[in-house]
Amino acid sequence: MTNAASEFLRSAAAKSGDLRHRQILRTSVDTYNTAVARGKTRFVDWEAARRRAQAIKWEAVNHLDNYLLQFEARVKERDGHVFWAENGEQARKYILDLATARGVRTIVKSKSMVAEEIHLTTALEQLGIRVWETDLGEFIVQLRNEPPYHIVTPAMHLTRSDIAQLFKEKLGGVNTDDPEKLVAAARAALRRAFFSAEMGISGVNFLVADAGMIAITTNEGNGRLGSSLPKIHVALTGIEKVVPRLEDLAVLWPMLATAGTGQAVTCYNTLVGGPRGKDEVDGPEEFHVVLLDNGRSELLADVEQRDVLHCIRCGACLNVCPVYRSVGGHAYGTTYQGPIGSVLTPHLRGLHDFQHLSYASSLCGACTGVCPVRIDLHHHLLHNRRNAVKAGERAWGERFGFRAFRWTMLHPTWFAALGWAGRLALRTVNALGLGGTKLDPLRPWTKERAAPAIPARSFRSLWKERCGTN
Amino acid sequence: MPKVALFIPCFVDQLNPEIGLDMAKVLVRAGYEAEFTRGQTCCGQPAFNTGYWNDAKPLAERFVKVFRSAETVVCPSGSCTTMVRNFYPVLLAKSHLRDEAVKLGQRVFEFSEFLVKVAGRTDLGASFPHRVAYHDACHALRELGLKQEPRELLRHVQGLELVEMPYSDDCCGFGGTFATKFGMISAAMGNAKAGNAENVRAEFLTSTDPSCLMHIEGILRRRNSPVRTIHLARILAHQCGPEGAAAPESAPGKKS
Amino acid sequence: MEQTENSGRERILHRIRAALSGGPAHPVRESDAEIFAQIPDPLERFQSECATNHTECILTANATATAKVVGEILGPISGEIFLQDASELRQAATSFPTGLNLRWSSEGSPVEETQATVTLAEALIALTGSIFVSSACGGRSATVAAPLHIVVAHLAQLVPDLQTLFAAMGRDTALLKNSMLCLTTGSSRTADIEKILVLGAHGPKRLVVVLQRDQP
Numbered sequence: 001m002t003n004a005a006s007e008f009l010r011s012a013a014a015k016s017g018d019l020r021h022r023q024i025l026r027t028s029v030d031t032y033n034t035a036v037a038r039g040k041t042r043f044v045d046w047e048a049a050r051r052r053a054q055a056i057k058w059e060a061v062n063h064l065d066n067y068l069l070q071f072e073a074r075v076k077e078r079d080g081h082v083f084w085a086e087n088g089e090q091a092r093k094y095i096l097d098l099a100t101a102r103g104v105r106t107i108v109k110s111k112s113m114v115a116e117e118i119h120l121t122t123a124l125e126q127l128g129i130r131v132w133e134t135d136l137g138e139f140i141v142q143l144r145n146e147p148p149y150h151i152v153t154p155a156m157h158l159t160r161s162d163i164a165q166l167f168k169e170k171l172g173g174v175n176t177d178d179p180e181k182l183v184a185a186a187r188a189a190l191r192r193a194f195f196s197a198e199m200g201i202s203g204v205n206f207l208v209a210d211a212g213m214i215a216i217t218t219n220e221g222n223g224r225l226g227s228s229l230p231k232i233h234v235a236l237t238g239i240e241k242v243v244p245r246l247e248d249l250a251v252l253w254p255m256l257a258t259a260g261t262g263q264a265v266t267c268y269n270t271l272v273g274g275p276r277g278k279d280e281v282d283g284p285e286e287f288h289v290v291l292l293d294n295g296r297s298e299l300l301a302d303v304e305q306r307d308v309l310h311c312i313r314c315g316a317c318l319n320v321c322p323v324y325r326s327v328g329g330h331a332y333g334t335t336y337q338g339p340i341g342s343v344l345t346p347h348l349r350g351l352h353d354f355q356h357l358s359y360a361s362s363l364c365g366a367c368t369g370v371c372p373v374r375i376d377l378h379h380h381l382l383h384n385r386r387n388a389v390k391a392g393e394r395a396w397g398e399r400f401g402f403r404a405f406r407w408t409m410l411h412p413t414w415f416a417a418l419g420w421a422g423r424l425a426l427r428t429v430n431a432l433g434l435g436g437t438k439l440d441p442l443r444p445w446t447k448e449r450a451a452p453a454i455p456a457r458s459f460r461s462l463w464k465e466r467c468g469t470n
Numbered sequence: 471m472p473k474v475a476l477f478i479p480c481f482v483d484q485l486n487p488e489i490g491l492d493m494a495k496v497l498v499r500a501g502y503e504a505e506f507t508r509g510q511t512c513c514g515q516p517a518f519n520t521g522y523w524n525d526a527k528p529l530a531e532r533f534v535k536v537f538r539s540a541e542t543v544v545c546p547s548g549s550c551t552t553m554v555r556n557f558y559p560v561l562l563a564k565s566h567l568r569d570e571a572v573k574l575g576q577r578v579f580e581f582s583e584f585l586v587k588v589a590g591r592t593d594l595g596a597s598f599p600h601r602v603a604y605h606d607a608c609h610a611l612r613e614l615g616l617k618q619e620p621r622e623l624l625r626h627v628q629g630l631e632l633v634e635m636p637y638s639d640d641c642c643g644f645g646g647t648f649a650t651k652f653g654m655i656s657a658a659m660g661n662a663k664a665g666n667a668e669n670v671r672a673e674f675l676t677s678t679d680p681s682c683l684m685h686i687e688g689i690l691r692r693r694n695s696p697v698r699t700i701h702l703a704r705i706l707a708h709q710c711g712p713e714g715a716a717a718p719e720s721a722p723g724k725k726s
Numbered sequence: 727m728e729q730t731e732n733s734g735r736e737r738i739l740h741r742i743r744a745a746l747s748g749g750p751a752h753p754v755r756e757s758d759a760e761i762f763a764q765i766p767d768p769l770e771r772f773q774s775e776c777a778t779n780h781t782e783c784i785l786t787a788n789a790t791a792t793a794k795v796v797g798e799i800l801g802p803i804s805g806e807i808f809l810q811d812a813s814e815l816r817q818a819a820t821s822f823p824t825g826l827n828l829r830w831s832s833e834g835s836p837v838e839e840t841q842a843t844v845t846l847a848e849a850l851i852a853l854t855g856s857i858f859v860s861s862a863c864g865g866r867s868a869t870v871a872a873p874l875h876i877v878v879a880h881l882a883q884l885v886p887d888l889q890t891l892f893a894a895m896g897r898d899t900a901l902l903k904n905s906m907l908c909l910t911t912g913s914s915r916t917a918d919i920e921k922i923l924v925l926g927a928h929g930p931k932r933l934v935v936v937l938q939r940d941q942p
Contacts, residue, residue, distance in 0.1 A: 009652075016658035031921040048759035055756040062750040065742045078905065084735035136927065137918035153918060160920050179919040187928060194928070195838040211902060221870050221914035221929025227906070228866035239738070246895065250888035251761065253909070254854070261917070264775070264854045268870070268929065269909040277905045281865030282835035287905075293738045301745035322641045326658040360652050362645025362659070363519065365612040374754075385521030394521070402517050406525040409480070409512040410532060419484040444650035448657035449688030452485055459478050459487035463506050466491070 004333060005356035011331035012360070021157065025325045028156045032319050035262025042254070042264055053255050054374040057310035060209075060242040064300065067209040067242040068291065074212020078274030080287040084239075088118030091292050095201070095234055096123060098288065102232060104129055104198040108190070110216065110223040111135040112203030113151055113313060114236045114292055117335045117348075120201070132193040134222035136186055143170045149329035151336065152260050152315035157328055190222070200226030200284070204237035205256065205312070207289075211246045213273040214289060217256060217266045224268050233272070233284040239291050240300075240309040246271075252312065259314040259372040295348040305380050308347070310373040311340055317367035317377060323360060332357065339367035343380045351388050358384035419458055426454045471503045475540035477578065479550045479680070480512035486680050492707035493546045493581055500591050509536045514561075515553040519646045523561060530558050534567045534574055542588070543578040546703050548610025548678045551580040556613050580610060581703055582678055586619040592626045597710045599629030602700075603672035605663065605686070606639040607679035620678055620702055627705060635666040635675075644685035660689035667697045675699045765886045768852035772884060772937075775855025779912030780925055781933045783855075788940040793818035795936050796844060796876055800826055805841035808872065810864030812846055814942045815878065831864040835871075842874040848901060849894070850879050850935070853887040856911040857935060860904040869910065875930040880938050 001009075015021055040046050060067055072082045085091035099107070107124060109131055115121065121131045121142075133142040137154035141147065143166055148154035155163070164177035167185055174185045202223050206215040214235045216223040227233045243252060249269070257263040276283025300306055318324045318338030329337045334345045334354070342357040358381045367377040388394060408415050429440055436446045445451060474497055478490045494504040514529030533554065537543055545551045555575035562568045585591050604624060610616045624632045643649070643659025650656075663686055667675045675690075675697055677683055683699040690697050765771050776783040786792045800807055801823045809815050811832040819828060836843060845868050849858040857877050859869045869875060885891050888909075895901055914929030925931055 012652065013654040016654040022658065022662070028921055043761055044763045045757075045759045045761060048757045049761045051754065051756050052761060054754050058751070058754050062746065064746065065739055068742070069739075084732055084738045086734040086738055090734055134928065135918075136916045140918065153921075155918050156921075158919075160922075163919055179922045179924050182919060183916060183924045183927060187926070190928060191838060213907070219914065220916050220927035222927070224870040224908065225867065225928055228870065239742070247889065247892035250892050253888065254762075263911075264779070265856065265909065265911050267779075267911050267913075267915055269911075271907040272905065273902075273907075274905045276866070277861065277903065280861050280905060281831045281868070283861060283866045283905055291738075293734075293741070297738060297741035297745055300742060301748075303748060303751050306751045322643065322659050322662075323652075323655055326655050326662075359520075359648070360655065362608070362641050362643060362648045362656070364608040364641035364645070366608075366639075366641070369612060382519065382521070385519075386523050387521075389521040389523070398520070399522075402520065402522040402525045405517060406522075406528060409514070409529050412509055412511050415480070415511045423484065444653065445688070448649075448653040448692075449660065449685060450691035451688065452684050455485065455487055457487065459483040459490040460506070460508060462487050462491060463494075466494075 002353045002356075004353045007333055008331060008356055008360065011333070012327040015327045015331050021328060022326065024157060024159065025328060028153070029319050029325060032262065036258060037262075039258040039262035039264065042258070049251065049255055050372055050374050052251050053372050054310065056243055056248045056251065057312070057373050058307070060244055061240060061300070061306060061309045064239065064242060067244055068239060070209040071207050071212055071242065075274060075287070075289060077212065080274040080289060082289045082291065085290055085292045085294075087294050088292070091118050091236065091290050092120055092123045094290055095120065095236070096127060098232070098234065099124065099129060099199060100127065102198060104232070106193060106197040107131045107199045107201055108134050108193050108197040108222070108226045108230065109201045110203065110218060110226050111138055112201065112236050113335060114203060114238055115201065116148065117294065118292070120236070132190060132197070134190050134194070134220070134226060135218070136183065136220060139186055139190065140166065147330065150315060150318055151313055194225045194229050197230045199232040199234060200230040201234045201236060202226055204235050204241050206249065206252060207237060207242045208246050208249070208271065209242055209244050211271070211273065213246075213271040215249060216270045216272070217253070217268070219267040221268055224270055227270065227272050228283060231284055232286045232288070233275070234288045234290065235272070236290045237292065238296055239293055240296050255372040256312050256314050259316040259370065299347045302347070304383055305343070305347070307375050308340075308343055308380060310375055311344075312373060314372055316370040316372065320366045320370045322364060322366070323362070339377045339381070343377055343384065346384050351384070351391055351393055355384065355388040355393055358388070416458065416460060423454050423456070423458075427456070430454065471501060473503045473505055473541060474584070475537060475543045476504055476506045477510065477537070477543045477545035477550065478506065479545065479547045482546060482680050485684070486701070489546050489680055489701045489703050492701075493544070493703040495707045496585075496594050496703060497544065499594055500585065500589050502589070507536055507540070513550050513553045515550060516646055518553065518557060518561060527561055527565070530561050530571065531565060531567050534558070534562075534571050537574060538570060541577065542584070543574070544581055544584045545578065546581045546678070546701065547680055548580050548607045548614055548616065549681060551578055551583075552609040552613040554578045580614055580616065580678055582620040582623055583614060583616055586622055592622045594623070594626070594706050596706045596708055597628035598705045598708045599710070600673045601631045601633060601671065602674045602676055602705070603633050603635045603667050603670055604638060605635070605642060605675055605677040605682060607677045607682045608641050610678045611639055616678065623702070623706060624676070629710075630705070633670045633672055635670050635672070637662070637666055642682045642686050644682050649685055656685070657689065660685055661693065664689050664693060664695055664697065668695055672697055676702050676705055678702055762853060762887055765852050768884050768886045769881065771852040772850060772855055775852070776935065779855050781855055781912050781935055783935045783937055786936055786938045788938065789814070789817065789942065790821075792878060792936050792938045793821045796878065797822040799876060799934060800842060800844075803841050803874075806837065806839060808836045808840045808843045808864070808868060810845040810868060814846065815844060818878070831868060835865050836867050840872045842876065843868045843872045844876045844878065845869055847877045847879045847883065848907075849891055850884045850937070851888060851891055851909070852884060854911050856909050858891060859908050859910060860901060861906040862904050866906045869908065870914075870929045873926065873930055874932045874934070876934045876936065878936050878938070880941055882941055
């Protein structure tokens with residue numbers, strides 16, 4: 001078992017038994033579910049909307065090179081820069097070199113999962129640059145020195161008193177658990193940063209090819225301020241975030257908002273096409289878009305799972321996943337959690353280390369049902385499992401076990417005989433009072449739940465007597 | 471009399487024979503002749519779900535051959551039915567038996583699906599005077615699209631009070647090998663399900679899927695719950711004697 | 727920054743083309759069905775959406791009424807008020823209460839202490855109760871930097887939905903020349919603390935749309 005897998009098992013075990021944690025997530029998701037149910041009523045036909053959104057992303061991803069080139073050309077027409085990074089190291093280097101060359105001391109950052117993916121903040125801080133997370137949830141987990149718990153709501157695992165305690169310790173002069181006052185405290189702390197930072201870094205929700213603009217979605221306005229006030233704006237994105245046309249946002253903005261939080265549309269849906277225009281009042285003097293590959297082009301080559309690149313990072317699959325709700329976001333130990341994380345991470349970071357995430361699922365399919373772009377998530381978990389087996393990544397004990405299973409099931413007489421013998425053995429174990437002990441062959445089962453009663457006779461044996469009639 | 475072939479999942483054959491027998495009893499009551507093809511063993515789902523498609527494939531091909539002359543096949547499990555109908559075409563995509571598998575999938579039915587949609591029956595003359603909650607098993611719900619059919623059947627059971635649990639369509643946590651590989655997560659999900667049944671004061675929790683019920687029963691017994699599980703087929707087979715209400719003969723479960 | 731050498735670009739494009747060379751993934755079946763309902767009364771819809779998303783929507787008949795409303799809202803503000811330098815707003819300002827601390831976008835951009843901004847908008851969208859602004863509306867930060875943002879708009883700017891907005895934008899090259907565009911829906915907010923909605927995060931806490939019937 002790899003380190004990542006054993007770490008996951010350890011965290012999952014700890015969190016699964018944590019009833020307080022489970023209740024917090026349950027309450028959070030219940031609130032979300034109510035909002036989404038309401039949000040969906042704005043759509044005449046939610047299923048048609050899902051198909052439209054899926055079609056838009058299909059078009060974009062299946063013609064990715066064309067749309068990326070179109071986007072790049074438009075951005076360059078407006079004196080923006082586009083840098084293509086093959087991996088995290090190249091992306092970090094570009095941004096770090098830029099920050100150094102411009103004498104950047106302070107950066108304001110709005111939410112970017114890609115920045116998490118490449119550990120950008122740590123690298124910048126190592127240069128002595130102060131990086132302020134400006135999304136409130138990200139700001140909170142930054143103060144706690146933790147990674148985000150959820151791709152959309154990074155602090156969903158914390159109660160208001162957790163946050164009050166944190167602000168009291170770290171922000172000074174804050175002694176309240178009133179959410180309004182807590183938000184005001186964060187606003188005050190960050191406002192200075194917005195007005196003094198030399199660089200703003202943002203993520204990207206969509207790359208609009210025909211207009212050559214990036215689209216940034218926030219509720220707080222931090223993406224707006226970060227792309228308006230500092231002298232330099234850097235937008236970091238995966239290459240798959242493309243949409244062909246501006247009007248595609250008429251569908252995707254509402255769907256992202258509805259699936260993400262149940263809102264009609266998120267408060268600020270911003271489009272940025274370049275640095276400030278010649279006659280504009282304000283705005284950054286420089287605009288840089290960093291396009292990150294980091295394994296996405298390999299996933300693109302996997303035709304069966306290419307649609308994983310359609311993901312618009314709405315977070316709905318996390319909210320609906322019973323595994324995510326049991327173990328929470330940190331247990332995954334990866335940038336992307338929940339169903340999309342379990343499907344995607346083996347592709348970005350290797351089956352060898354991360355196949356366990358695709359196995360840590362009951363394949364219930366709830367995720368596939370809610371995905372606004374109709375990614376076949378739970379079947380892809382199955383595909384990853386099949387790929388792991390094909391690549392010889394599974395333990396030999398399991399491989400042998402299924403070879404034996406296959407042989408048994410191809411021979412009904414042996415199946416019946418082994419079944420009879422197995423039942424006899426288990427009934428004996430129980431009769432000897434060894435049920436539930438370390439000698440119990442069913443121990444992997446009985447560790448967590450009572451064993452089933454073992455019948456004396458099988459169906460086929462009983463049926464023989466009844467001969468098919470009542 | 472029209473015939474149906476019984477598809478008895480491997481673990482029902484070995485661990486829950488009463489479910490198979492009760493399903494046959496109900497089918498006979500509904501006017502069918504039930505046949506059991508002894509050659510059947512397993513549809514291959516455990517291997518398939520764990521990624522061992524090369525081990526599952528010969529089992530799928532064998533299954534297709536075993537049932538090739540059956541006109542209609544009925545199964546007391548949503549997940550096993552799903553395996554045949556939804557996944558055999560994928561698993562056998564390159565097999566010479568692919569087309570046969572697709573056609574077979576169209577004549578294999580989960581038990582409640584068969585009764586309501588094929589036989590057109592919702593009242594099987596059953597009685598079960600207890601408070602019962604229904605668990606929406608994942609495959610039955612999301613892969614086969616069954617939500618109302620089991621509930622319709624339960625509503626027609628004499629004396630049965632059907633109650634809706636909150637989160638009835640949340641996964642119970644069984645998930646095949648998931649139950650042992652990731653036992654603590656599986657147990658957390660199972661305990662959430664058990665708690666939901668207890669909160670609506672259900673006496674019994676039922677479903678289309680024996681594997682879900684085996685897992686939930688184990689959870690219930692471990693937490694000394696007043697709730698017991700019972701498969702849908704057992705409820706539909708149940709009829710009160712002249713003495714009045716009678717508890718079902720054996721609900722599975724042990725004290726360990 | 728001088729154009730950095732970007733050798734990765736060709737390699738990435740090559741990998742993308744190689745990945746797609748086998749042909750597209752299985753195409754998806756789209757439906758022609760309408761996704762959003764038709765909006766019979768855009769003004770009514772705009773107003774009810776504003777009520778839902780906490781945008782104050784005040785209807786006025788003409789420029790005089792507009793100036794009066796805006797003046798009343800700005801009256802109590804002692805700190806700096808930043809306005810988009812548009813002739814319509816210059817005109818309105820002539821009837822504002824005296825003693826207001828006004829600064830215009832021709833003189834710079836909002837500062838940390840700016841208490842309110844007043845701008846025009848590019849469009850209003852009924853479906854979602856949104857305003858659509860650009861960097862021409864007094865700059866990029868004018869529409870987000872202060873705790874109070876007042877938008878002066880006209881009924882003729884109201885479009886039913888996002889589809890109509892984008893169709894109009896497709897034909898409006900002047901609008902697309904702006905380096906920034908933004909669909910703003912309600913005042914800034916967050917629900918990051920226990921999913922409790924709090925208004926007034928980093929953007930305005932109070933968003934007012936003064937919707938004038940008459941054209942300017």
